[in-house]
Amino acid sequence: MTETRLPxxxxxxxxxxxxxxxxxxxxxxxGVYCCGPTVxxxxxxxxxxxxxxxxxxxxxxxxxxxxxxxxxxxxxxxDKIIARAAEEQLAPAELARKYADEYHRDMDDLGMLRxxxxxxxxxxxxxxxALIGSLVAKQLAYAADGDVYYRVRAFGPYGxxxxxxxxxxxxxxxxxxxxxxxxxxxxxxxxxxxxxxxEPAWDSPWGPGRPGWHIECSAMSSAHLGETFxxxxxxxxxxxxxxxxxxxxxxGAHGPGTFARYWVHNGFINFDGEKMSKSLGNFFTTREITAxxxxxxxxxxxxxxxxxxxxxxxxxxxxxxxxxxLARAEQESGACAGxxxxxxxxxxxxxxxxxxxxxxxxxxxxxxxxxxxAGAFLDQGAPAAEPGPVLEHTxxxxxxxxxxxxxxxxxxxxxxxLSKPLAEINGxxxxxxxxxKGARRRTVERFVADFAEVARILGCFGxxxxxxxxxxxxxxxxxxxxxxxxxxxxxxxRQAARLSRDFATADRLRAELAGLGVAVxxxxxxxxxxxx
RNA sequence: GGCGGCAUAGCCAAGAGGCUAAGGCGACGGUCUGCAAAACCGUUAUCCCCGGUUCGAGUCCGGGUGCCGCCUCCA
Numbered sequence: 302m303t304e305t306r307l308p309x310x311x312x313x314x315x316x317x318x319x320x321x322x323x324x325x326x327x328x329x330x331x332g333v334y335c336c337g338p339t340v341x342x343x344x345x346x347x348x349x350x351x352x353x354x355x356x357x358x359x360x361x362x363x364x365x366x367x368x369x370x371x372x373x374x375x376x377x378x379x380d381k382i383i384a385r386a387a388e389e390q391l392a393p394a395e396l397a398r399k400y401a402d403e404y405h406r407d408m409d410d411l412g413m414l415r416x417x418x419x420x421x422x423x424x425x426x427x428x429x430x431a432l433i434g435s436l437v438a439k440q441l442a443y444a445a446d447g448d449v450y451y452r453v454r455a456f457g458p459y460g461x462x463x464x465x466x467x468x469x470x471x472x473x474x475x476x477x478x479x480x481x482x483x484x485x486x487x488x489x490x491x492x493x494x495x496x497x498x499x500e501p502a503w504d505s506p507w508g509p510g511r512p513g514w515h516i517e518c519s520a521m522s523s524a525h526l527g528e529t530f531x532x533x534x535x536x537x538x539x540x541x542x543x544x545x546x547x548x549x550x551x552x553g554a555h556g557p558g559t560f561a562r563y564w565v566h567n568g569f570i571n572f573d574g575e576k577m578s579k580s581l582g583n584f585f586t587t588r589e590i591t592a593x594x595x596x597x598x599x600x601x602x603x604x605x606x607x608x609x610x611x612x613x614x615x616x617x618x619x620x621x622x623x624x625x626x627l628a629r630a631e632q633e634s635g636a637c638a639g640x641x642x643x644x645x646x647x648x649x650x651x652x653x654x655x656x657x658x659x660x661x662x663x664x665x666x667x668x669x670x671x672x673x674x675a676g677a678f679l680d681q682g683a684p685a686a687e688p689g690p691v692l693e694h695t696x697x698x699x700x701x702x703x704x705x706x707x708x709x710x711x712x713x714x715x716x717x718x719l720s721k722p723l724a725e726i727n728g729x730x731x732x733x734x735x736x737x738k739g740a741r742r743r744t745v746e747r748f749v750a751d752f753a754e755v756a757r758i759l760g761c762f763g764x765x766x767x768x769x770x771x772x773x774x775x776x777x778x779x780x781x782x783x784x785x786x787x788x789x790x791x792x793x794x795r796q797a798a799r800l801s802r803d804f805a806t807a808d809r810l811r812a813e814l815a816g817l818g819v820a821v822x823x824x825x826x827x828x829x830x831x832x833x
Numbered sequence: 834g835g836c837g838g839c840a841u842a843g844c845c846a847a848g849a850g851g852c853u854a855a856g857g858c859g860a861c862g863g864u865c866u867g868c869a870a871a872a873c874c875g876u877u878a879u880c881c882c883c884g885g886u887u888c889g890a891g892u893c894c895g896g897g898u899g900c901c902g903c904c905u906c907c908a
Binding site for chain 2: 320463470605674
C-alpha cells in the first residue's frame with residue numbers, strides 16, 4: 302500500500318443514516334452510478350437536480366485526485382414509454398430515442414458532464430436476463446404466466462435502505478394495492494413482464510417480454526462498475542421501492558456486502574411549497590425556465606442549497622391589469638381579487654417570475670462583473686515578478702471552499718466562502734489604497750487562478766465574463782421587449798448632456814431610461830446601462 | 834395508520850458539543866458620485882416550545898407543537 306493518500310471526504314450515506322468517510326473499494330478510484338432518466342418526456346428541474354448532484358460530486362472527486370468512472374443509465378424500455386408512444390403515435394423505441402436526445406440537450410445546456418458510460422436497457426437484455434436467471438436459480442424469483450417476480454420474503458435484509466419491516470409494508474400494501482393473484486406476496490415485484498399483444502418484446506427463457514423497472518440498474522451497474530462499486534445516487538423518492546429492490550436483486554444474486562457501498566439521495570424541488578405535479582399546474586420543464594434565465598443561473602441556483610435539503614422554487618405571477626401579485630388561489634383561477642380581471646392561466650404562466658432565480662442571476666452577474674474587472678486589471682500591467690503575500694480573504698478562499706466540499710459536498714457553504722474574497726477583490730480594484738503594488742497584483746492574479754478552479758468544480762463561473770454578461774443583457778431585453786438601439790441612443794444623448802454639464806437634461810434622460818426599466822451607471826470611462 | 838426528514842434573523846441559507854452563530858437578498862447608516870447607480874465599509878439572530886445529559890448544546894437524549902416527504906408512477 303504505497304498510494305499517496307487522497308484528502309478525506311465525508312458523505313452522508315442513506316443506508317447507515319450517517320456521514321461516512323469515503324473509502325473507495327480500490328484506493329484512488331471511485332465508481333459512481335447515477336439513476337438516470339426514463340425517457341418519456343421533457344425534463345423538469347427535478348431531473349436536473351438529480352443529474353447535477355453526481356455531476357458536481359464527480360467533478361470534485363476528480364479535482365481531489367480520484368480516478369472516477371461515472372455511469373448513468375438511460376431507461377428506454379418502460380411502461381410509461383409504451384403509453385406515451387401510443388399517444389404520440391411513435392414506436393416506443395423511437396419515442397425513447399427522441400426524449401433521450403432532448404434529455405441530453407437539456408443536460409448539456411445546464412453544463413453537465415457526459416458520463417463515461419451511458420448504458421441503455423435496450424442494449425443490455427442479455428445481462429438482464431442472465432441476472433433474472435440466476436435469481437430464479439437461487440429461488441429468489443419465480444416465474445408465473447410469463448412474468449417473473451422477485452420473492453421478497455426470501456431476501457432477509459429487505460427494507461434495510463428504506464428502514465421498514467416487511468410486516469409494516471404488508472399492512473400498507475394489502476390495503477392499498479390490488480393484489481395480483483399470480484404473486485405469492487403483494488410485496489413481490491416484477492423482474493420480467495410478459496408482453497401483451499403489440500408491446501415491444503424480447504425473447505427470454507420465460508417467453509417474450511421486457512424487463513421490469515428495477516432490474517436494469519442492477520444489471521447495468523454490475524456490467525459497467527462491477528458487482529460492488531462505490532457510490533449510487535438518485536432522488537429521495539427512489540429509496541423505496543427502486544433502490545430497495547436493486548439491493549435485493551444485486552445482493553440476492555451476488556451475495557451479502559456486494560453492490561453500492563454509499564447511497565446518496567438528493568432532496569426534492571418544490572414549487573411554492575408544494576411538490577410539483579402536473580395536476581397542480583406548477584410543473585415547469587427545464588426548457589421553459591432556461592428560455593427565461595441563463596442555464597448557468599439555474600445551475601447556480603440549484604447549488605445554493607445543500608443537495609439533501611428540499612429546495613423551494615418561488616413563483617410570482619402578477620395580474621396583467623393592475624399589476625398586483627396574485628395569491629395561489631388567484632393564480633390557479635386566473636381571477637384577480639384586486640381588480641376583478643380574469644386572465645387565462647396560460648397567459649399567467651407565460652409571465653410568471655421566479656424571484657429565486659432572479660436573485661441567483663444578479664449574483665452571477667456580480668461574480669462575472671468582478672471577474673471581468675479583474676481580467677481588465679491584469680491585462681494592464683506586467684505579471685507579478687516575485688512571489689509574496691496575498692490579501693487574507695483571497696489567500697484563504699480555495700482552502701475554505703474545498704473544506705466545505707469535502708464535507709458532504711456542501712455547495713451552499715462553499716459558495717458562501719467566495720463572498721469575502723469577491724468583496725476584497727472589488728475593493729482592491731476600486732482603490733487599492735494602502736496596499737502594496739506587488740501584493741495588489743499578486744492578489745488579483747491569485748484570485749483569478751483560484752476562481753478558475755472553483756469554476757471547474759462547480760461547473761459555474763467558467764464562461765468568458767464579457768460574453769456571459771452580454772448574453773444576459775440580451776436575454777433580459779428580449780424578455781421585456783426592450784429596444785436596445787433606442788436605449789443606446791438615449792444613453793449617448795445623456796452622455797453628451799453630461800459633458801456639457803447640462804445636468805437637468807441628463808437627469809431627464811435618466812428618468813426616461815428608468816421608465817424603460819433601464820439603469821445608467823456613470824463611470825470614468827463613460828456610461829453603461831443595465832436593467833434596474 | 835407505519836416509516837423518514839425538517840424547524841436558525843423580514844426572506845433564503847450554512848453550521849458532523851466549546852473561538853465573538855458563515856454567506857446571500859432586503860433594510861438602515863456611511864465612503865465614492867454633479868445627482869445617482871455600481872463597488873466598498875458598517876449595523877441588522879442566542880437558533881419552535883418544555884425537560885434532560887454535559888464543565889459547556891443551535892449541535893446529543895426524551896416529550897410536545899408545526900411543516901414536509903415516502904408507503905402507488907415519480908428526480
